[in-house]
Amino acid sequence: MTMRHLFGPILSRRLGHSLGINLVPRKTCNYSCVYCQLGATGKTTGEIREHVPLEEVKEDLELFFSKPHPETDILTLIGDGEPLLFSPLGELVDFIKARYSLPTALITNGSLLALEERRRASKRVDLLLPTLDTVVEETWRKINRPWEGLSLEAYLEGLLLHRREMEGRMWAEVMVVAGVNDNDRELELLAAYLDRLRPDRIFLNLPVRPPAESWVKSPGEGFAERIRRWIPGIEGLGDEGEGKMDPSLYDTWQGWVRAVALSHPVTVDLLAASSRISPEEALERVKEMERRGEVLLILHAGKTFVRGV
Numbered sequence: 175m176t177m178r179h180l181f182g183p184i185l186s187r188r189l190g191h192s193l194g195i196n197l198v199p200r201k202t203c204n205y206s207c208v209y210c211q212l213g214a215t216g217k218t219t220g221e222i223r224e225h226v227p228l229e230e231v232k233e234d235l236e237l238f239f240s241k242p243h244p245e246t247d248i249l250t251l252i253g254d255g256e257p258l259l260f261s262p263l264g265e266l267v268d269f270i271k272a273r274y275s276l277p278t279a280l281i282t283n284g285s286l287l288a289l290e291e292r293r294r295a296s297k298r299v300d301l302l303l304p305t306l307d308t309v310v311e312e313t314w315r316k317i318n319r320p321w322e323g324l325s326l327e328a329y330l331e332g333l334l335l336h337r338r339e340m341e342g343r344m345w346a347e348v349m350v351v352a353g354v355n356d357n358d359r360e361l362e363l364l365a366a367y368l369d370r371l372r373p374d375r376i377f378l379n380l381p382v383r384p385p386a387e388s389w390v391k392s393p394g395e396g397f398a399e400r401i402r403r404w405i406p407g408i409e410g411l412g413d414e415g416e417g418k419m420d421p422s423l424y425d426t427w428q429g430w431v432r433a434v435a436l437s438h439p440v441t442v443d444l445l446a447a448s449s450r451i452s453p454e455e456a457l458e459r460v461k462e463m464e465r466r467g468e469v470l471l472i473l474h475a476g477k478t479f480v481r482g483v
């Protein structure tokens with residue numbers, strides 16, 4: 175089955191069997207986060223348009239659900255970039271709600287929720303997962319490196335408004351980078367904002383996958399305890415996103431690896447476990463793919479990751 179804009183399903187601890195829907199081409203983003211696992215954003219963009227044809231996305235979904243398919247619990251709107259840059263988002267959510275009985279999730283950096291039209295487009299999403307790393311302008315510029323047309327103040331205000339207007343639940347995600355947003359002043363201000371936002375859940379994320387900038391590191395031991403002094407209910411993501419993935423939808427093992435690794439770097443161990451081969455054999459196969467220029471192998475935090483190119 176050829177899926178141009180679908181990815182997975184991936185077994186995620188938080189979302190269950192999540193079928194990803196890619197709404198923008200690789201690295202089409204209005205941020206260039208220093209921790210981005212897709213690598214650096216060449217040029218940030220603020221252009222909201224139909225970056226991929228809506229009709230193709232609908233066709234992919236129809237094809238996926240018309241045939242026997244792996245267990246699917248949720249449809250996750252995402253992108254190899256920022257999905258709120260996809261203009262017909264609201265239309266797609268309406269289509270999904272009319273056709274399938276599955277809930278939708280939207281993983282976003284949230285910055286475009288400053289715009290009333292974007293809030294309206296994402297209002298019917300069942301679960302919104304916005305990233306919120308800082309409420310301090312200087313830190314926002316350092317860690318997220320936003321497109322020039324964005325404003326932190328408007329984004330924070332837009333998120334508060336959306337929280338009141340939206341129909342679904344909100345799970346906020348905080349990515350913490352050592353030496354940037356892990357100090358007590360940052361955490362105190364973030365905690366005060368989160369008190370106003372009142373998301374249903376808050377998750378702590380750490381740069382465990384290869385980041386865009388090599389200086390990016392996770393805060394040291396004991397940080398999880400320290401952040402809980404400011405944000406008591408924050409939950410750890412752990413190995414979230416490292417759930418097993420089903421290769422059976424792809425014609426070849428290599429095709430599956432390319433599709434997976436283009437969306438996010440994945441460990442050789444996970445590829446091996448998901449396809450029931452030994453880690454040694456998986457490593458041999460991805461090395462061969464690297465020789466053909468199809469993927470890149472990166473050693474990070476003691477693990478070998480495969481990144482799509």
Ligand code: SF4
Pocket residue numbers: 203204205206207209210211212215254255256283
């Ligand atoms: S982490 Fe997300 S928001 Fe940040 S640059 Fe990468 S794709 Fe964009």
